Structure formats: structure tokens, C-alpha cells
Amino acid sequence: MEKMIIVGTGCSGLTAAIYAARANFAPLVLEGHEPGGQLSTTTLVENFPGFPEGIDGPSLVMNMKSQAERFGARFEYATLTDFEAANGHIKAKLDERWVETETLIIASGASAKWLGLPREKELIGHGLTSCATCDGAFYRNVPVCVIGGGDSACEEANFLTRFASKVYLIHRRDSLRASKIMAERTLANPKIEILWNSIPTEYIADAEGEMRAIKLTNSVTSHEHELEVKCVFVAIGHNPNTKAFRGKLDMDADGYLIQHNGTHTNVPGVFASGDVADRTYRQAITAAGQGCAAALDAERYMSHHG
């Protein structure tokens, strides 16, 4: 019987792990599909308090993980695939193994959205990616493009200018959604060209199956053209990772978990924290704050239930 299982090792799950481990619960923390969460594919994080010069995302999560381990958190490369809860008992399926736990904190985050164009799956890893930090360095001195107009797209476009000969930012509207500082930085970068009102309609591969170009349609003029790029970086937002909880936990129409009274879900003993339940703020610091709250809520739940 575990006291606490934490699903996810983004900054929400890791903050929950630090608090729970420090309270002597020796939580079992599941790394899941994307160890380190979204921060592990982020470049410089400039807005996490305490780092005046910024810190790179992977270092930030590694620091949090070491901090949790120092107090006794246990990490396992497993994914929660199912869970059952009845009469105050929670059973969690970790890959193929069922484990009983007193509390469950779900901090499984959100994963990158794709455009849904034909050939998308086969081109991933062949000039199509959602992670500039992971793949940017492979595309030196060649033109690339980023799809999206939010903070992620702008951040990725700026990062890619370190390697690529030219970065096209392809946005479906005529103004950026990104925060003012990020938008200004992007507009001022001479290596970035923004293609406004541009809708991607087709990926075009070469004879070897590698990305060669992307077809765009201008939503104002209906003009179509092919843009020659060696890599397409998709940065159009995320979907919450809640597949395993469908029909079991309250969620909204887009699959974000619904919290009742702090981080409690509708199932006693099960808590939700971070991007899996937050469609409003979605920041590293707010996810970390919710991780702390979930660990405290779980601790209080356990003390009320003996």
C-alpha cells in the first residue's frame, strides 16, 4: 500500500513530490510519457522567480527532482494507465501492475497539439517536430518554419535563429497571441519573417521522405504557395493528458480535469494539479504552486481519514 502516488514529473508533480517527501510520505512518482514535462523541452525560463539571469528548463526540472529525491521521493519509469476507486480505496494501474494507494495526485500535464494534416505521423522525426530545443540544432544554415502565434511559437522561432539560415513564423491571423515582450522580440528579430493570415494545408516531402516544403493558403487573398523549408516546428498549443481518466473523473469539454475546493477532484483521495487542470494560466510557477497545494490537500485528506 502506497501513501501517495504522483503522476507526472513536470514542475507540478515535482513540487508535489518535494512537499510530500518532506512530510515523510515517500511518494511514488511516475515519470510518464514525457519525463520532466514541458519544461524539459523549453529553452531559457526567464520568469521563474529566484533566477534573475533565467535558467534552462531541463536544469530547472532536474533541480526539482534532486530536491524531491533528497527527502525520499521514489521515481519510477511507469505510466498510469487506469485507476479504480471505491469506498475510500484507490487502485492505480502502473503499466500492467495494480498498486493500492491512499492518495493519487494527477499532474500529468498537457501534450503538444498537431495540425492533423495528411502524412503528419510519418513525417514526425523527418522534418516535422514540436520541439525546437530537441531538434533545432539538426537544422543549421537551412530555412525552417514555426507554426503558431503564441508564446511557444515565438520562443521557438527566436531559439531557432541560432541555427537556421531563416525562420518563417506562420500564423493564421494578423496579430500575435504571444505576450507583449515575446511578440516585440520576435518582430524585432531580423532572421524571423512572419507570414500572416497563413493556413498550412499540406506537408510536402522529398523522394527520401524528408520534409521539403509546406503548402500555405492566405486566408484573406486565398492565394496558395509552397514555402521551401527543411523542418516544420508545430507550436499551436497542448491537449491535457487525461485519456486514462475519461468517464472516471470530472473534466471539461476539452478534457481538462475539474478541481473542486482546491485541488480535489470529484473522487475522494484523488487530486489534480498543474496544466492537466489549468487552461487559464499554464505557467511553470502556477503549476508548481498547484503541486504544492495538491500535496497539502492530500496530506489533510489522509489525516482526516486516519
Ligand code: NAP
Ligand atoms: P497558445 O497561447 O494557446 O497559442 C497557440 C497558438 O497556435 C495561437 O496563436 C493559435 O492561433 C495557434 N493555433 C492553434 N491551433 C492552430 C491550428 N490548428 N492551426 C494554426 N494555428 C493554430 O499556446 P502556447 O503558445 O503553447 O502557450 C500556452 C501557454 O503557455 C500560454 O499561457 C503562454 O503564455 C505560456 N507560455 C509561456 C512562455 C513563457 O512565458 N516563457 C513560453 C511558452 C508558453 P490563434 O492565436 O489564432 O488562436
